[in-house]
Amino acid sequence: MIRPTLFLAALLSAPLAAQAEPAFCTARINARDVPLAYDRDEPGLRDHFSRREILFTSWGRDTCPSYVVLRSLTPDLTDDERGPFCLRHDKASDSIIGYDLGRRDAYGRCETPAKTVCQRVNQTKNAAVAITRAAARGAINGARALPDGSGAVILSGSQGYISGVLSSIGGAAAAMASSPAIVAGAAVSVVAVGGAVYACRE
Template identity: 45%
Template sequence: MRQAILILALLLPAASVLGTAAEAKPEACLTSLEGFPTPLQYDTDDAEMRQNRSYRERFLGGYGDITCPGYVTLRAMTPGLTDSERSVFCLQYDAKAETYTGFSQGKRNAYVHCAQPTRAFCEKVNDSRDSALAIAGNAGRGALSGVNAVQNGAGAVVMSGTGASIGSALSSLGASTAAALSAPAVLAAAAVTVVAVGGTVYVCSE
């Protein structure tokens, strides 16, 4: 599933990572997803992209053959979210292979990489809009017992707990979410994070 998400980014149109300026100035760049060289473009006048690009990355460049700013790669991996909504995510980077392996929930470093890399990766749950609304509504009322649920300024609800506790708390909130959380690998995970943001649900586990 994780690899399918990354390969999907190979097919994204250049417009998916461009800003919304009236007169875009596209800049071609190269990233790497699961070892696949991936050409992207971004708008050099995009204020949001500049805000999420540190001075260190701007002047020292990327890693290896990667020339895309980290935020441009994250945008390609999380289509459908606004820049504010995707602020809860960071990039997982394999320094040995010099490639991005996915994205996770957590704080970022100067390159939009996860400041504390883990073995957890986030995957989108199919047909999850109703589930996302249900998770947000129940978390807001404190109705999800046995898990830690936090809502941030971007409107994302971030839930954390064991696979079993998360699965139990969300089992009645939607068939697609329940199916994703009932996978043996998720239920067996010692730590699972569920992010409901922008009408989408992401399940993050090892």
């Protein structure tokens, strides 16, 4: 006969036992080895890897798939919303130093040498919503919506132009016009995606 306390303990531990063990890997980020973990059996995850990358990450020091690294750098985005971004790789340190806008190669890195590095510049979704709405009604010259399912709206131009556009939108978008991430760059791209805004500057 099973004692009630043992039976209850077995029931409570059953869901935990059914959970998959995380896969641990190492990513080379900013010249440092960074440990990460992910669910190797997550449905659809391997759709983001090329066969070349699967082989590449099975040996050596840098063993994390690129999409796992990109997820760690952009935790607030969904996989679709990460569509415009690629990993910026530095040959000198042989490590990832951030992410940029552009197409990815077979290793998730920027297909062409990255000229900018992106960072999130707001903590609320109000600015992203304002930029997206202004672009949808044609109130922003040069704004482009990416046709890749990410829902991203991108504005590119000089620092003065971008600051002027953000100021003209008003509200939370205008508050970003003087952000160091925007003011410090001569050429800037602003990406509104997934309720967040990213500034990509040289």
